[in-house]
Amino acid sequence: MSDRRVTDIKRITEAWIKLIEFKIFGVDIDIAFVGLPEWPSKENSDEWLNAVLASNKNNVLSKLQPISGYSSNKYLINLLNNKENNNKMPITFCNALIALKIWAKNNSIYGNINGFLNGAALTLLLAKKKSTKNWPTPVRLKNPEKMNDIHSWSIAKEISAKETNIKPHNDLFGNLRNKETATRLLNHSKLIMPIITPIYPEQSAAFNVNYSTHKIIMKTLFEGLKRLRDVNIVGLKTGAIEKAWERWIKGIKFEEKYEHFILAVCATKIGNEHFCGYASTKLKLHLIWTIEEKNEFNQVEYCHISNLVKEEFCNGEAAKLLGNDTYCEIRLIGMQLLGELDKSEIEERFEVLSKNIIDGYRLPTFMKDKSGISFKLFHSSKAGLKNWNLIED
Secondary structure, three states, X not given: OOOOOEEEEEEEOOOOOOEEEEEEOOEEXXXXXXXXXXXXXXXXXXXXXXXXXXXXXXXXXXXXXHHHHHHHXXXXXXHHOOHHHOOOOXXXXXXXXXXXXXXXXXXXXXXXXXOOEOHHHHHHHHHHHXXXXXXXXXXXXXXXXXXXXXXXXXXXXXXXXXXXXXXXXXHHOOOOOOHHHHHHHHHHHOOOOOOEOOOOOOOEOOOOOOHHHHHHHHHXXXXXXXXXXXXXXXXXXXXXXXXXXXXXXXXXXXXXXXXXXXXXXXXXXXXXXXXXXXXXXXXXXXXXXXXXXXXXXXXXXXXXXXEEEEEEEOOHHHXXXXXXXXXXXXXXXXXXXXXXXXXXXXXXXXXXXXXXXXXXXXXXXXXXXXXXXXXXXXXXXXXXXXXXXXXXO
Protein backbone atom coordinates (compact mmCIF):
# COMPACT_ATOMS: atom_id res chain seq x y z
CA MET A 1 0.00 0.00 0.00
CA SER A 2 1.58 3.26 -1.16
CA ASP A 3 -1.30 5.50 -0.05
CA ARG A 4 0.06 8.01 2.49
CA ARG A 5 -3.20 7.85 4.41
CA VAL A 6 -2.35 4.24 5.28
CA THR A 7 0.12 3.79 8.16
CA ASP A 8 1.37 1.23 10.68
CA ILE A 9 0.98 -1.85 8.48
CA LYS A 10 1.92 -5.05 10.29
CA ARG A 11 1.21 -8.77 10.28
CA ILE A 12 -0.31 -10.39 13.36
CA THR A 13 0.83 -13.99 13.29
CA GLU A 14 0.74 -14.84 17.01
CA ALA A 15 -3.04 -14.69 17.41
CA TRP A 16 -5.45 -17.54 16.77
CA ILE A 17 -6.67 -15.80 13.60
CA LYS A 18 -3.89 -14.38 11.41
CA LEU A 19 -4.47 -10.72 10.54
CA ILE A 20 -3.05 -7.77 8.64
CA GLU A 21 -3.47 -4.58 10.65
CA PHE A 22 -3.07 -0.97 9.50
CA LYS A 23 -4.52 2.50 10.02
CA ILE A 24 -6.42 4.77 7.64
CA PHE A 25 -6.63 8.38 8.88
CA GLY A 26 -5.69 7.03 12.32
CA VAL A 27 -8.57 4.50 12.40
CA ASP A 28 -7.52 0.89 13.05
CA ILE A 29 -8.41 -1.61 10.33
CA ASP A 30 -7.76 -5.34 10.38
CA ILE A 31 -8.10 -7.80 7.52
CA ALA A 32 -8.43 -11.55 7.95
CA PHE A 33 -7.72 -13.99 5.16
CA VAL A 34 -10.84 -15.84 4.04
CA GLY A 35 -10.42 -19.12 2.19
CA LEU A 36 -13.79 -19.91 0.64
CA PRO A 37 -14.45 -23.61 0.08
CA GLU A 38 -16.47 -25.01 -2.78
CA TRP A 39 -19.85 -24.64 -1.15
CA PRO A 40 -22.28 -27.54 -1.48
CA SER A 41 -25.50 -27.08 -3.41
CA LYS A 42 -27.21 -26.15 -0.16
CA GLU A 43 -25.04 -23.39 1.26
CA ASN A 44 -26.49 -23.58 4.77
CA SER A 45 -25.56 -27.23 5.07
CA ASP A 46 -24.74 -28.18 8.64
CA GLU A 47 -23.69 -31.62 7.35
CA TRP A 48 -20.86 -30.02 5.37
CA LEU A 49 -19.56 -28.02 8.34
CA ASN A 50 -19.90 -30.96 10.71
CA ALA A 51 -17.77 -33.04 8.35
CA VAL A 52 -15.10 -30.33 8.23
CA LEU A 53 -15.05 -29.92 12.00
CA ALA A 54 -14.87 -33.66 12.52
CA SER A 55 -11.71 -33.81 10.42
CA ASN A 56 -10.15 -30.94 12.40
CA LYS A 57 -7.31 -30.72 9.87
CA ASN A 58 -5.19 -27.73 8.86
CA ASN A 59 -6.27 -25.68 11.90
CA VAL A 60 -9.79 -25.50 10.49
CA LEU A 61 -11.33 -23.80 13.54
CA SER A 62 -9.13 -20.72 13.10
CA LYS A 63 -10.40 -20.42 9.51
CA LEU A 64 -14.04 -20.63 10.51
CA GLN A 65 -14.20 -17.22 12.18
CA PRO A 66 -13.11 -15.28 9.04
CA ILE A 67 -15.56 -17.27 6.89
CA SER A 68 -18.33 -16.42 9.35
CA GLY A 69 -17.39 -12.74 9.18
CA TYR A 70 -17.40 -12.79 5.39
CA SER A 71 -20.83 -14.45 5.25
CA SER A 72 -22.25 -12.07 7.88
CA ASN A 73 -21.02 -8.97 6.05
CA LYS A 74 -22.69 -10.17 2.85
CA TYR A 75 -25.89 -10.76 4.78
CA LEU A 76 -25.80 -7.35 6.52
CA ILE A 77 -25.29 -5.50 3.24
CA ASN A 78 -28.45 -7.12 1.89
CA LEU A 79 -30.27 -6.48 5.17
CA LEU A 80 -29.45 -2.79 5.44
CA ASN A 81 -29.26 -1.62 1.84
CA ASN A 82 -32.09 -0.07 -0.10
CA LYS A 83 -32.49 1.26 -3.62
CA GLU A 84 -30.88 4.62 -2.78
CA ASN A 85 -27.71 2.92 -1.51
CA ASN A 86 -26.91 1.03 -4.74
CA ASN A 87 -26.37 -2.22 -2.83
CA LYS A 88 -23.91 -0.61 -0.41
CA MET A 89 -23.98 -0.09 3.34
CA PRO A 90 -25.91 3.12 4.21
CA ILE A 91 -23.50 6.00 4.83
CA THR A 92 -25.22 6.81 8.14
CA PHE A 93 -24.61 3.25 9.31
CA CYS A 94 -20.94 3.38 8.29
CA ASN A 95 -20.41 6.73 10.03
CA ALA A 96 -22.14 5.50 13.19
CA LEU A 97 -20.00 2.36 13.18
CA ILE A 98 -16.77 4.36 12.81
CA ALA A 99 -17.82 6.69 15.65
CA LEU A 100 -18.72 3.74 17.88
CA LYS A 101 -15.43 2.01 17.12
CA ILE A 102 -13.37 5.13 17.88
CA TRP A 103 -15.31 5.70 21.11
CA ALA A 104 -14.76 2.07 22.18
CA LYS A 105 -11.05 2.32 21.41
CA ASN A 106 -10.67 5.64 23.24
CA ASN A 107 -12.30 4.03 26.28
CA SER A 108 -10.12 0.89 26.00
CA ILE A 109 -12.95 -1.60 25.49
CA TYR A 110 -11.96 -2.46 21.92
CA GLY A 111 -9.74 -5.32 20.85
CA ASN A 112 -10.12 -9.10 20.75
CA ILE A 113 -6.59 -9.65 21.99
CA ASN A 114 -7.39 -7.97 25.33
CA GLY A 115 -10.78 -9.65 25.77
CA PHE A 116 -12.94 -6.77 24.56
CA LEU A 117 -15.30 -6.00 21.68
CA ASN A 118 -14.13 -6.21 18.08
CA GLY A 119 -15.37 -4.72 14.83
CA ALA A 120 -17.64 -7.68 14.11
CA ALA A 121 -19.36 -7.44 17.50
CA LEU A 122 -19.95 -3.68 17.16
CA THR A 123 -21.24 -4.13 13.61
CA LEU A 124 -23.75 -6.76 14.71
CA LEU A 125 -24.96 -4.74 17.71
CA LEU A 126 -25.47 -1.64 15.57
CA ALA A 127 -27.10 -3.57 12.72
CA LYS A 128 -29.52 -5.28 15.08
CA LYS A 129 -30.48 -1.90 16.52
CA LYS A 130 -30.90 -0.25 13.11
CA SER A 131 -32.60 -3.06 11.20
CA THR A 132 -36.39 -3.22 11.16
CA LYS A 133 -36.37 -6.62 9.44
CA ASN A 134 -36.61 -9.98 11.13
CA TRP A 135 -33.28 -11.28 12.39
CA PRO A 136 -32.58 -14.90 11.47
CA THR A 137 -32.47 -17.67 14.04
CA PRO A 138 -29.52 -19.93 13.21
CA VAL A 139 -29.84 -23.67 13.65
CA ARG A 140 -27.65 -25.54 16.11
CA LEU A 141 -25.08 -27.85 14.59
CA LYS A 142 -25.28 -31.56 15.31
CA ASN A 143 -21.81 -31.70 16.86
CA PRO A 144 -21.63 -28.79 19.34
CA GLU A 145 -18.71 -30.40 21.16
CA LYS A 146 -16.63 -29.74 18.03
CA MET A 147 -17.45 -26.06 17.96
CA ASN A 148 -18.05 -24.41 21.32
CA ASP A 149 -18.58 -20.95 19.82
CA ILE A 150 -21.70 -21.96 17.86
CA HIS A 151 -25.02 -21.44 19.62
CA SER A 152 -28.62 -21.04 18.57
CA TRP A 153 -29.85 -17.47 18.77
CA SER A 154 -33.45 -16.47 19.23
CA ILE A 155 -33.78 -12.71 18.91
CA ALA A 156 -37.09 -12.81 20.81
CA LYS A 157 -35.36 -14.21 23.89
CA GLU A 158 -32.45 -11.77 23.56
CA ILE A 159 -30.09 -14.69 24.14
CA SER A 160 -30.07 -16.40 27.49
CA ALA A 161 -26.57 -17.78 28.02
CA LYS A 162 -26.83 -18.98 31.60
CA GLU A 163 -26.09 -22.53 30.49
CA THR A 164 -23.50 -23.19 27.79
CA ASN A 165 -21.59 -26.18 26.53
CA ILE A 166 -18.24 -24.47 26.95
CA LYS A 167 -15.97 -26.40 29.29
CA PRO A 168 -12.55 -25.41 30.64
CA HIS A 169 -9.49 -27.02 29.14
CA ASN A 170 -8.06 -29.60 31.52
CA ASP A 171 -4.50 -28.35 31.16
CA LEU A 172 -5.51 -24.90 32.43
CA PHE A 173 -7.02 -26.34 35.59
CA GLY A 174 -4.52 -29.03 36.47
CA ASN A 175 -2.86 -27.41 39.49
CA LEU A 176 -5.59 -25.48 41.26
CA ARG A 177 -5.00 -24.55 44.88
CA ASN A 178 -8.63 -24.38 45.99
CA LYS A 179 -12.23 -24.76 44.92
CA GLU A 180 -12.79 -20.99 44.89
CA THR A 181 -10.07 -20.61 42.27
CA ALA A 182 -11.61 -23.38 40.17
CA THR A 183 -15.02 -21.68 40.29
CA ARG A 184 -13.52 -18.30 39.38
CA LEU A 185 -11.67 -19.66 36.36
CA LEU A 186 -14.70 -21.68 35.29
CA ASN A 187 -16.73 -18.44 35.20
CA HIS A 188 -14.14 -16.96 32.84
CA SER A 189 -14.41 -19.95 30.51
CA LYS A 190 -18.15 -19.54 29.91
CA LEU A 191 -19.69 -17.71 26.98
CA ILE A 192 -20.12 -14.38 28.78
CA MET A 193 -21.36 -12.07 26.02
CA PRO A 194 -22.97 -13.99 23.15
CA ILE A 195 -23.14 -11.79 20.05
CA ILE A 196 -23.88 -14.39 17.39
CA THR A 197 -23.30 -13.84 13.69
CA PRO A 198 -26.65 -14.03 11.84
CA ILE A 199 -25.72 -16.37 9.01
CA TYR A 200 -24.06 -19.75 8.47
CA PRO A 201 -21.51 -20.66 9.82
CA GLU A 202 -22.68 -19.00 13.06
CA GLN A 203 -20.04 -17.80 15.53
CA SER A 204 -19.84 -15.78 18.71
CA ALA A 205 -18.27 -12.48 17.63
CA ALA A 206 -17.40 -11.68 21.26
CA PHE A 207 -15.87 -15.07 22.08
CA ASN A 208 -12.85 -13.47 23.78
CA VAL A 209 -14.88 -11.51 26.35
CA ASN A 210 -14.34 -12.98 29.82
CA TYR A 211 -15.85 -12.46 33.27
CA SER A 212 -13.53 -9.53 34.09
CA THR A 213 -13.66 -7.73 30.75
CA HIS A 214 -17.45 -8.07 30.71
CA LYS A 215 -17.57 -6.05 33.94
CA ILE A 216 -15.38 -3.38 32.34
CA ILE A 217 -17.42 -3.29 29.12
CA MET A 218 -20.78 -2.96 30.89
CA LYS A 219 -19.50 -0.30 33.29
CA THR A 220 -18.05 1.69 30.38
CA LEU A 221 -21.22 1.36 28.29
CA PHE A 222 -23.42 2.64 31.12
CA GLU A 223 -21.02 5.54 31.77
CA GLY A 224 -20.90 6.31 28.05
CA LEU A 225 -24.70 6.32 27.75
CA LYS A 226 -25.04 8.69 30.71
CA ARG A 227 -22.40 11.05 29.31
CA LEU A 228 -24.03 10.90 25.87
CA ARG A 229 -27.36 12.02 27.31
CA ASP A 230 -25.65 14.82 29.21
CA VAL A 231 -23.73 15.85 26.10
CA ASN A 232 -26.92 15.99 24.05
CA ILE A 233 -28.70 18.15 26.63
CA VAL A 234 -25.77 20.55 27.12
CA GLY A 235 -25.03 20.69 23.40
CA LEU A 236 -28.58 21.58 22.45
CA LYS A 237 -28.80 24.23 25.18
CA THR A 238 -25.53 25.93 24.28
CA GLY A 239 -25.71 25.40 20.53
CA ALA A 240 -22.34 23.64 20.61
CA ILE A 241 -23.44 20.09 19.86
CA GLU A 242 -20.41 19.43 17.63
CA LYS A 243 -17.89 20.20 20.38
CA ALA A 244 -19.94 18.29 22.94
CA TRP A 245 -20.04 15.29 20.60
CA GLU A 246 -16.26 15.48 20.10
CA ARG A 247 -15.72 15.42 23.88
CA TRP A 248 -17.87 12.30 24.15
CA ILE A 249 -15.96 10.53 21.37
CA LYS A 250 -12.66 11.17 23.16
CA GLY A 251 -13.99 9.43 26.25
CA ILE A 252 -12.48 9.39 29.73
CA LYS A 253 -8.69 9.38 29.87
CA PHE A 254 -7.48 5.96 30.93
CA GLU A 255 -5.15 7.38 33.58
CA GLU A 256 -8.20 8.90 35.29
CA LYS A 257 -10.03 5.57 35.58
CA TYR A 258 -7.79 3.94 38.22
CA GLU A 259 -5.53 4.76 41.16
CA HIS A 260 -3.12 1.86 40.61
CA PHE A 261 -1.52 0.70 37.38
CA ILE A 262 0.71 -2.01 35.97
CA LEU A 263 3.37 -1.27 33.36
CA ALA A 264 3.98 -4.45 31.34
CA VAL A 265 7.41 -4.08 29.72
CA CYS A 266 8.53 -6.44 26.98
CA ALA A 267 12.19 -6.01 26.01
CA THR A 268 14.00 -7.81 23.20
CA LYS A 269 17.23 -7.62 21.31
CA ILE A 270 16.71 -6.27 17.79
CA GLY A 271 15.30 -9.02 15.59
CA ASN A 272 13.47 -10.82 18.41
CA GLU A 273 10.36 -8.59 18.40
CA HIS A 274 8.21 -11.67 17.71
CA PHE A 275 8.37 -12.41 21.44
CA CYS A 276 6.51 -9.20 22.31
CA GLY A 277 3.72 -10.18 19.94
CA TYR A 278 3.49 -13.52 21.72
CA ALA A 279 3.50 -11.87 25.16
CA SER A 280 0.67 -9.50 24.20
CA THR A 281 -1.55 -12.43 23.17
CA LYS A 282 -0.97 -14.25 26.47
CA LEU A 283 -1.10 -11.31 28.87
CA LYS A 284 -4.88 -11.30 29.30
CA LEU A 285 -5.04 -14.91 30.51
CA HIS A 286 -2.00 -14.63 32.76
CA LEU A 287 -3.51 -11.58 34.49
CA ILE A 288 -6.63 -13.64 35.22
CA TRP A 289 -4.68 -16.66 36.47
CA THR A 290 -2.09 -14.83 38.56
CA ILE A 291 -2.91 -11.20 39.40
CA GLU A 292 -6.67 -11.57 39.89
CA GLU A 293 -6.48 -14.67 42.10
CA LYS A 294 -7.71 -13.40 45.46
CA ASN A 295 -6.64 -14.23 48.99
CA GLU A 296 -6.41 -12.31 52.26
CA PHE A 297 -3.41 -10.37 50.91
CA ASN A 298 -4.52 -9.77 47.33
CA GLN A 299 -7.58 -7.61 46.65
CA VAL A 300 -7.37 -7.03 42.88
CA GLU A 301 -10.90 -7.29 41.48
CA TYR A 302 -9.86 -7.10 37.84
CA CYS A 303 -7.18 -5.81 35.48
CA HIS A 304 -7.95 -3.56 32.52
CA ILE A 305 -5.49 -3.67 29.61
CA SER A 306 -5.58 -0.31 27.87
CA ASN A 307 -4.91 0.61 24.25
CA LEU A 308 -1.95 2.70 25.41
CA VAL A 309 1.17 1.03 24.02
CA LYS A 310 4.57 2.67 23.66
CA GLU A 311 7.18 1.20 21.31
CA GLU A 312 10.70 2.60 21.47
CA PHE A 313 14.33 1.89 22.31
CA CYS A 314 14.48 0.96 25.97
CA ASN A 315 15.38 3.67 28.47
CA GLY A 316 14.96 4.38 32.18
CA GLU A 317 13.72 1.42 34.22
CA ALA A 318 13.05 -0.58 31.06
CA ALA A 319 16.69 -0.29 29.96
CA LYS A 320 17.79 -2.21 33.07
CA LEU A 321 16.27 -5.39 31.64
CA LEU A 322 18.48 -5.91 28.58
CA GLY A 323 20.32 -2.62 28.09
CA ASN A 324 19.76 0.57 26.09
CA ASP A 325 20.29 -0.92 22.63
CA THR A 326 17.10 -2.97 22.81
CA TYR A 327 13.49 -2.71 21.65
CA CYS A 328 10.81 -2.08 24.29
CA GLU A 329 7.05 -2.39 24.16
CA ILE A 330 5.29 -0.92 27.20
CA ARG A 331 1.60 -1.55 27.92
CA LEU A 332 -0.50 0.27 30.51
CA ILE A 333 -2.90 -1.78 32.65
CA GLY A 334 -5.33 -0.46 35.24
CA MET A 335 -6.07 -2.32 38.49
CA GLN A 336 -9.46 -2.16 40.19
CA LEU A 337 -9.07 -2.98 43.88
CA LEU A 338 -11.52 -4.29 46.47
CA GLY A 339 -9.28 -3.15 49.33
CA GLU A 340 -5.74 -2.00 50.03
CA LEU A 341 -2.90 -3.01 47.74
CA ASP A 342 -0.34 -5.29 49.37
CA LYS A 343 2.83 -4.29 47.51
CA SER A 344 4.93 -7.26 48.58
CA GLU A 345 2.18 -9.68 47.52
CA ILE A 346 1.67 -8.00 44.15
CA GLU A 347 5.41 -7.87 43.45
CA GLU A 348 5.63 -11.61 44.09
CA ARG A 349 2.78 -12.21 41.66
CA PHE A 350 4.47 -9.95 39.10
CA GLU A 351 7.54 -12.20 39.23
CA VAL A 352 5.43 -15.35 38.79
CA LEU A 353 3.57 -13.92 35.80
CA SER A 354 6.75 -12.69 34.11
CA LYS A 355 8.41 -16.08 34.53
CA ASN A 356 5.36 -17.90 33.15
CA ILE A 357 5.26 -15.68 30.05
CA ILE A 358 8.92 -16.36 29.26
CA ASP A 359 8.76 -20.07 30.13
CA GLY A 360 5.76 -20.53 27.84
CA TYR A 361 7.47 -18.96 24.82
CA ARG A 362 8.56 -21.47 22.22
CA LEU A 363 11.80 -20.34 20.61
CA PRO A 364 11.73 -19.83 16.83
CA THR A 365 14.45 -21.57 14.84
CA PHE A 366 16.54 -18.40 14.46
CA MET A 367 16.91 -17.95 18.27
CA LYS A 368 19.48 -20.06 20.14
CA ASP A 369 18.25 -19.23 23.65
CA LYS A 370 16.09 -16.79 25.61
CA SER A 371 18.89 -14.44 26.64
CA GLY A 372 17.65 -11.85 24.15
CA ILE A 373 14.15 -11.50 25.59
CA SER A 374 12.73 -10.16 28.84
CA PHE A 375 9.30 -9.46 30.33
CA LYS A 376 8.64 -7.59 33.57
CA LEU A 377 5.74 -5.91 35.37
CA PHE A 378 6.09 -2.65 37.31
CA HIS A 379 3.57 -1.08 39.70
CA SER A 380 2.78 2.63 39.42
CA SER A 381 0.43 5.02 41.13
CA LYS A 382 -1.54 7.51 39.06
CA ALA A 383 0.98 10.23 39.90
CA GLY A 384 3.92 8.00 39.00
CA LEU A 385 2.79 7.46 35.40
CA LYS A 386 4.48 10.69 34.31
CA ASN A 387 7.85 9.02 34.86
CA TRP A 388 7.08 6.58 32.03
CA ASN A 389 6.14 9.21 29.42
CA LEU A 390 3.18 7.14 28.28
CA ILE A 391 0.55 9.84 28.64
CA GLU A 392 0.26 12.67 26.14
CA ASP A 393 -0.75 16.05 27.52
